[in-house]
Structures are given as structure tokens and as C-alpha cells.
Amino acid sequence: MGTDLDRLLGFAPDFDSPIPYMRRTRDYYAAIGYTTPYRWAHHIEAPFTPLRKPLAQCKVALITTAAPYQPDKGDQGPGAAYNGSAKFYAVYSGDTAHDHDLRISHIGYDRVHTTATDSGTWFPLPALRRAAAGGMIGGVASRFHGAPTNRSHRVTVETDAPEILRRLREDGADVAVLVPNCPVCHQTCSLTARHLEANGIPTVVMGCAKDIVEHAAVPRFLFSDFPLGNSAGKPHDIASQDQTLALALRLLEAAPGPQTTMQSPLRWSADPSWKLDYLNLDKLSPEELARRRADFDRQKELARPNRVEKAA
16 A cells, blocks of 8 residues: 555655665674774864856866776776775875776675776766866866775874875965775765865865765765666766766856855666665575685785885
């Protein structure tokens, strides 16, 4: 009866709403044995810097959490399992005049529903170039910058975000677009956006984890209700990627104040059941949870040399 009434009224299924990533992530890690709950960054206010000139005159910087492909670090291709050795722990930069092979095998994106075959869905440098060629923006900053996916709030706020700010100032960037992938990536980009904004650089976060970004409180957020790993649009769909970037750029100009969220009208698919899969304990057996715990511990060990190298 209820289903028939919902259909008559045009209601969507109850589960067809933004995925509660903070709750699912917390419950998942508790289920595999990490009983100390992670504390997600939480603010009730956000800094806000209005644009000082039209976007068509602005130099736009791109900040990503994707990692450069490293041939000696194991499988990093589409569908590859989480690869801790491919992580990076220090800010890096790349020349936007050239193409780059950036991948997301080191992070917890949605490996069930994300193809990971088109970097345009997580690294919108081609879309930014097209926006510049079309006069939508004044130009692309000379470098893009990689923000480490750091679970430590302090390291992000005190080390990584200030370093990104320093490099943006060197580049003469007027505004910044930040593109996260995994749950912690969304927190990293949110904290970085807050730091940039507090220091005079307008920002917009393009992401898929609505609860995490809004919990951290950012100035501007374009929310795409897509599987993690597709913050910049659908794979192999240039129109989708250009539309997603255009919405983010429009939000940069039009946001009336801080904590402005715009939701993209694009739908991932007609069937919303993909939202039931990500870290859903109802779909994971005790044996699978034990296997994942062992694999997670192994990946932490693989990532350890990168952390030691950064510290050195």
C-alpha cells in the first residue's frame, strides 16, 4: 500500500538520498576491529571571500587528491584494490600545460560502481582547459597541486593547507577548485578550502560526500550525487564533465555567502540502488570483514615507507 501511494505521489525510495558516509565509515571500521571512532572535522561557520573580479578574468587553480602513477608501486589501474604503496604524504605540483596520468587506487573510492577508466571524472584539467578556451574563465593556473589524503586534521590544517596556499600565491591564482574522491579526501579538501578562503582565495569544492563536506563547513560546495570517484562528472561523458565544472564555476560567482551548497541535477542512473552498496554491513559476511581487516593492515604496512620518506 505504501509503495503504491509513493508511486502515485511520485516519491523516491527512502534510500535514494545522499549516502551517510560518516556513519557507514564509522560502523564499518568498528566492525573490522577499529573500535575508537574517527572524529570527523566539524565547524558551524565557514570563512568566505567574494570574487574580486569576474570569473572570465580569473586564473583558476586545481587541487586534487589523486596520485601520479608510479610504475614500481603495483597495480594502480581501473578496479585495482586499495594500494597503500601508491599514497603520497606531501603536497606535490604539476604543470597544467601537459597531460598527467593521475590515479585513485590509493583511496577508498566506490570500487563497485566507479569504472576508474576516465581520469576526467576525478581530475578535471581537460574540462578547465575547455572552459578557458571558451572564455568562461580567464585561464588555468600554471600548476595544479596534490593534497595528501591525511586522516590527521592537524597535519592538513598546519602543514598541507598552508603549503598549498603558498604555492597558489606563487602561481598568482585568483580562485581554486578542489576535487576530492574518498571520504577522507572530502575532509582534506574541505579543511584546505577553509584555509585558502580565510587567506583571501575564493574556493569551490566539487564532491560526492555531502555529509562530510557540510559537517566540515565549506564556503561553496557543488554536490554530485554520484559514487565516490566521480566528483567531476560521469566517465567518458565530456558533456557531463563540462556541465559539472560549469556548475562549480557558476557557484564560485553566485554564492551569496558561506556554506552554500548547490546540487547537480545530473543523475548517476535511473536505478538508485547503487547507494545501498558502499560499506554496507548488511551485505558483508563475518569472513569478508575479517579478510578486509587483514588487507587493511597489510596496506598500512605498504604505505609506511612513504610516511617515513616524508618525515625524513
